[in-house]
Amino acid sequence: MTILESTAANQYDAIVVGSGISGGWAAKELTKHGLRTLVLERGRDVKHVTDYPTGMMSPWEFEHRTQLPLEIKEANPIVSKCYAFYEGSTHFFVKDAEHPYVQEKPFDWIRGYQVGGKSLLWARQTQRWSDFDFEGPARDGFAVDWPIRYADIAPWYSYVEKFAGISGNKDGLPNLPDGEFQKPHEMNCVEDYFQKQIASKYKDRNVIQGRCAHLTEPKDIHFQQGRAQCQHRTICERGCPFGGYFSSNASTIPWAAKTGKMTLRPHSVVHSIIYDEKKGKATGVRVIDANTKKMTEYYARIIFVNAAALNTNLVLLNSTSNRFPNGLGNDSGVLGKYVAFHNYRATISAEYDGFLDMKTEGRRPNSPYIPRFRNVHKQETNFLRGYAAGFNAGRGTYTNQDGIGADLKKNLMNPSWGGWHVGSHMMGETIPKENSTVQLDPNKKDPFGIPQLAINMFYDDNDEKMIKDFHEQFTEMYTAAGFKNIRTRDSKQAPGLDIHEMGGVRMGKDPKTSMLNKWNQLHACKNVFVTDGASMTSTSTQNPSLTYMALTARAVDYAVKEMKKQNL
Numbered sequence: 001m002t003i004l005e006s007t008a009a010n011q012y013d014a015i016v017v018g019s020g021i022s023g024g025w026a027a028k029e030l031t032k033h034g035l036r037t038l039v040l041e042r043g044r045d046v047k048h049v050t051d052y053p054t055g056m057m058s059p060w061e062f063e064h065r066t067q068l069p070l071e072i073k074e075a076n077p078i079v080s081k082c083y084a085f086y087e088g089s090t091h092f093f094v095k096d097a098e099h100p101y102v103q104e105k106p107f108d109w110i111r112g113y114q115v116g117g118k119s120l121l122w123a124r125q126t127q128r129w130s131d132f133d134f135e136g137p138a139r140d141g142f143a144v145d146w147p148i149r150y151a152d153i154a155p156w157y158s159y160v161e162k163f164a165g166i167s168g169n170k171d172g173l174p175n176l177p178d179g180e181f182q183k184p185h186e187m188n189c190v191e192d193y194f195q196k197q198i199a200s201k202y203k204d205r206n207v208i209q210g211r212c213a214h215l216t217e218p219k220d221i222h223f224q225q226g227r228a229q230c231q232h233r234t235i236c237e238r239g240c241p242f243g244g245y246f247s248s249n250a251s252t253i254p255w256a257a258k259t260g261k262m263t264l265r266p267h268s269v270v271h272s273i274i275y276d277e278k279k280g281k282a283t284g285v286r287v288i289d290a291n292t293k294k295m296t297e298y299y300a301r302i303i304f305v306n307a308a309a310l311n312t313n314l315v316l317l318n319s320t321s322n323r324f325p326n327g328l329g330n331d332s333g334v335l336g337k338y339v340a341f342h343n344y345r346a347t348i349s350a351e352y353d354g355f356l357d358m359k360t361e362g363r364r365p366n367s368p369y370i371p372r373f374r375n376v377h378k379q380e381t382n383f384l385r386g387y388a389a390g391f392n393a394g395r396g397t398y399t400n401q402d403g404i405g406a407d408l409k410k411n412l413m414n415p416s417w418g419g420w421h422v423g424s425h426m427m428g429e430t431i432p433k434e435n436s437t438v439q440l441d442p443n444k445k446d447p448f449g450i451p452q453l454a455i456n457m458f459y460d461d462n463d464e465k466m467i468k469d470f471h472e473q474f475t476e477m478y479t480a481a482g483f484k485n486i487r488t489r490d491s492k493q494a495p496g497l498d499i500h501e502m503g504g505v506r507m508g509k510d511p512k513t514s515m516l517n518k519w520n521q522l523h524a525c526k527n528v529f530v531t532d533g534a535s536m537t538s539t540s541t542q543n544p545s546l547t548y549m550a551l552t553a554r555a556v557d558y559a560v561k562e563m564k565k566q567n568l
Helices: 021-032 070-075 136-140 150-164 189-201 220-224 252-258 309-317 406-412 461-480 545-564
Strands: 014-017 037-040 262-265 268-276 281-289 295-299 302-305 337-340 346-352 368-370 387-398 416-429 437-445 451-456 484-490 502-504 525-530
Touching (some): 014 281, 150 545, 189 368, 189 387, 268 295, 268 309, 302 545, 309 502, 387 461
Parallel strands (some): 037 262
Antiparallel strands (some): 268 281, 281 295, 346 416, 346 484
């Protein structure tokens, strides 16, 4: 079949590029409105339950007891740095040699190319952003002003939270709005103690239970999805056969499929978006079959680009025409610029002598969280913006391996409890900079003949000052709580391991300084929408995935209304 002959057969109402967290939501919402929707995924298909080969395996059933063999580590020096990459999960991660990219500066790009994308691998933390986040750039002057505020997206947060299932407490914090929560996971005694200590000593700091996409009180809408309550197995990165946490595979993709309106096409590497200069709009997508390397064109009235932040930049940069010689919609010249991420370099740990009559049992897929408390109401430090932090406490056992025969057996059968250990990690907001970029390498191509992405991101002086402040403030807080043997650490890791890259196709009010309007719609090509991490104007200190979901549902609602008005 030639490209011209395939025109009629390849016509859809909508095309979604990518099937991860935001792509899944685009598929669900578009098909809900009756649109015949083609979902393109560059990786293989992964069906919920049947394609989780390690989901029910015990450690002793793995050849290497879940450890990575040396040859796999040496062959994958980048992805091996990811905390979730081990013998039980390697099949959901992109291997270094298979999809090359250019590191103009060190950047550890962690990817999941399969149906569901990184929704099978995410850490499932789901906090709403507040007006302190959406107003931050305008107040501090570090990026362009967001075109939306919290009130614009709040109803859509509620909409996606009810369907996805989010656990947490209603904490009543202005800098971390409450949501539609199921019951929270419990803190242990030391975490509860630290919460009370901080509350008694600081008016502006809070230790709360983290909010996460795990079902703790499944509702009818979740049972309709075929999902069940979280089993607290904490092997989520293998895929959850119970659907205990939210993923595209367990939730939005099968929900879209049930409408009969979705066509899912795996092994489809999107080359570029087709722009028709006579019509003044995009008409479709060029796709390379990952198995045959054959290129085919698919057509639709609207296109949602949800390929994950950096690949969305790549697709738009590679979509050139006489009208857009520097990438689709790139009249402003900012495409691929102002990319940012989260700073996870700093950690702090300590020990606590109390509660030696208490211990923990079982597993918990979540931990307490300390929302941003620096520069919230006013600029009070020598750096812009701030950081949030995780917190956890635990107590391990020690096994005496001395002796021989019966004595050794007795020692092994009677482990003794050690003391409590506590720890925190920083999640800092990096500043979007014009010279923090992704672009197409002029010489190097990937296995599909598409230019490789050249990544140029780096920490700056603001990040270094933020790390110093995190160590100072948490040392003070730990000391105030009576924690001992406090140890600070800076991993010096390259950007990328946070897996929170954002920007490059940012939203904004002014088409001269941004790519997308307040509806995530390209200013210069109205029937193309970008609702994944590429659309983010700044990065906040909260995890971003919940905001991607809400922006996507909101954008689809707008797009469908515009289609009915014959505006698209």
